[in-house]
Amino acid sequence: MARKKSTESIDAEITKIKSDMSKLQDRYNKLADRLKNLEGQKRRIETDTIMDAYLRSSKSFAEIMTFLNP
Numbered sequence: 299m300a301r302k303k304s305t306e307s308i309d310a311e312i313t314k315i316k317s318d319m320s321k322l323q324d325r326y327n328k329l330a331d332r333l334k335n336l337e338g339q340k341r342r343i344e345t346d347t348i349m350d351a352y353l354r355s356s357k358s359f360a361e362i363m364t365f366l367n368p
Contacts (some may be wrong), residue, residue: 352362 355362357365
């Protein structure tokens, strides 16, 4: 026959699970911030690359915008 759990042991388990979830939420938040930062870095690099290509080209701004917004 299975042994019944006491309310104290259940409370302890609930507390541990809440603590574990809080740690996971902190880890998630840190990773989400890191991801957002990396995506921003990537976007800046892509923006710089596009701007460099535009400056080296002989195309006007209107021509570039026509190409980008068909």
